[in-house]
Amino acid sequence: MNWRRSEIPPLNETQFQSWQTLLEERTGMYIPFERRSLLQSSLVIRMREIACTDYEEYLGKVLEKPAGVMEWSTLIDRLMVRETRFCRNTESLALVQRFLTKRIIDKSEGAPVNIWSVGCCTGEEPYSLAIACNEAYLENDLTPRFGVSGTDISLSALQIARAGQYSRRQMSNMDQEWISRYFEQTGEEQFSVQPGLKQKVCFSMSNIVDIEKNPLRNLDVIYCQNVLVYFREEKKIKVLDSLAERLAPGGLLVIAQGETSKWRHQSLEKVDDNLTLAFVRKEPTVTTQITH
Ligand SMILES: C[S@@+](CC[C@H](N)C(=O)[O-])C[C@H]1O[C@@H](n2cnc3c(N)ncnc32)[C@H](O)[C@@H]1O
Numbered sequence: 001m002n003w004r005r006s007e008i009p010p011l012n013e014t015q016f017q018s019w020q021t022l023l024e025e026r027t028g029m030y031i032p033f034e035r036r037s038l039l040q041s042s043l044v045i046r047m048r049e050i051a052c053t054d055y056e057e058y059l060g061k062v063l064e065k066p067a068g069v070m071e072w073s074t075l076i077d078r079l080m081v082r083e084t085r086f087c088r089n090t091e092s093l094a095l096v097q098r099f100l101t102k103r104i105i106d107k108s109e110g111a112p113v114n115i116w117s118v119g120c121c122t123g124e125e126p127y128s129l130a131i132a133c134n135e136a137y138l139e140n141d142l143t144p145r146f147g148v149s150g151t152d153i154s155l156s157a158l159q160i161a162r163a164g165q166y167s168r169r170q171m172s173n174m175d176q177e178w179i180s181r182y183f184e185q186t187g188e189e190q191f192s193v194q195p196g197l198k199q200k201v202c203f204s205m206s207n208i209v210d211i212e213k214n215p216l217r218n219l220d221v222i223y224c225q226n227v228l229v230y231f232r233e234e235k236k237i238k239v240l241d242s243l244a245e246r247l248a249p250g251g252l253l254v255i256a257q258g259e260t261s262k263w264r265h266q267s268l269e270k271v272d273d274n275l276t277l278a279f280v281r282k283e284p285t286v287t288t289q290i291t292h
Pocket of ligand 1 (some may be wrong): 026027028029080081082083084085088118119120121122125151152153154157206207208209224225226227
């Protein structure tokens, strides 16, 4: 078939498989053949921008070292699902707040609380967690001492997160009282995260597929929502096992309901709550050796 220069043909099965494999290896995201059009439309948009009309040629550009690194990063920004908002899952967030209200009291000598938002996207989730944590301190009449780390694979999402500027639309789930307390209005529909809260949240690029490279450990809360939905079971289990090992004793792992149904971990106990899917890391049991 003869295609005009500006036209890009549909992905054939072999081309689709090459892209499918690369994406799964590098991001964990598995695209079944039925959803080929999703991948194809993102590829075509990007290929048009750089005047490339051949999928193999574009794959070659992405794989090229070191030049392909930038192209890969641009493509990832296009391919990742960016749906998020403040207080997106109210039940999960309320669970974190209840958990932290108790945890803060149990922490020895006012040690800081450490929270990890995995796949934090444009920042709405980690800032919501920071607010819930701050509220937990206020409830206990204690000076807040905590940090939230937001990590994501998408550099452009992280850039928006660091800027901390949002429109009212992204806040539709949030209490008016929280908006007034934690945001400064910068325009008719624009809000900026209050500096005091912003400094408690930091962002970094981290690929959950390479979780062993991430230095975060000993966390009080790990919040991983709507990130593993496109992962196949085997990869999901590997990531979740690794997250479980990064919790401090007594720490809480919260994942989205529907993210996994079967996964369990021997060191974790499921939280008895129908509205959320969460696990607490068991405290180590002290075994006394009796010597004769
Ligand atoms: C649908 S958004 C969910 C955002 C937020 N967790 C929420 O529930 O509102 C999924 C996020 O996961 C990120 N993501 C996907 N695969 C990832 C990976 N392998 N490593 C790190 N982040 C990833 C995407 O870039 C995107 O920002």
